[in-house]
Amino acid sequence: MGTLEASGIDDCKFCQIASNKTDTEILLSDDELVCFRDMKPGATHHYLVIPRMHISSCKTLKMDNIPLVERMEQMGRSILEKNKVCSLDDVRLGFHLPPFSSVPHLHLHALAPASKMNLKSQLQRNSWFHQLLQVVQILKQQKPSHYHHHVCLLV
Numbered sequence: 001m002g003t004l005e006a007s008g009i010d011d012c013k014f015c016q017i018a019s020n021k022t023d024t025e026i027l028l029s030d031d032e033l034v035c036f037r038d039m040k041p042g043a044t045h046h047y048l049v050i051p052r053m054h055i056s057s058c059k060t061l062k063m064d065n066i067p068l069v070e071r072m073e074q075m076g077r078s079i080l081e082k083n084k085v086c087s088l089d090d091v092r093l094g095f096h097l098p099p100f101s102s103v104p105h106l107h108l109h110a111l112a113p114a115s116k117m118n119l120k121s122q123l124q125r126n127s128w129f130h131q132l133l134q135v136v137q138i139l140k141q142q143k144p145s146h147y148h149h150h151v152c153l154l155v
Contacts, residue, residue: 014105018052028079033071035079043092043111045083049075055106058095058135063142069108073132076110085112092117093132108132 017024018034027047028035038046049072055061061069076093085091092114098104111117 012054012105013103014048014050014107015054018050028075028082030075032068033075035075038109042109043113043117045080045085045110045112047076047079047110049079049108049110051106056104057098057101057106059098061106061135061139063139066136066139069132069136069139072108076108076132080110080112087113090114095132095135 013022016022017026017036020026024036026034026036031052033049033051035047035049038048051068051072055065073093077088077091080088080091091110091112093108093110095106095108096102101107
């Protein structure tokens, strides 16, 4: 599935969280994904959804990763609903682009309310942030091939 790197990378903070090797509170999880609070929240509700398998960033995703990205979106929306976010129209779901990603492990940010994000978060998420729908659209435009084409997400 996609361009994946070996799971269990010892120095990856998110691999450690996904393997329950930290005291991070897991809010939602399944066989493939884990959801927890962002340690430096940019909004009242700020959660991260990560795959258990190590994927370095959204730049390494391929067309066959669309179902994974869609499941990440579902879990992001689920945690917002579980926490009674009033308006699911006022959310921001997306990925940071390397090198502006603090941890080199694919992670979806789920933020709400987007209209009340602090200024620093708004600035950080404008220049180096790809909305989830943008990523899915780019992946869907890829042509299937026996060559490994990666998503080219350039700002």
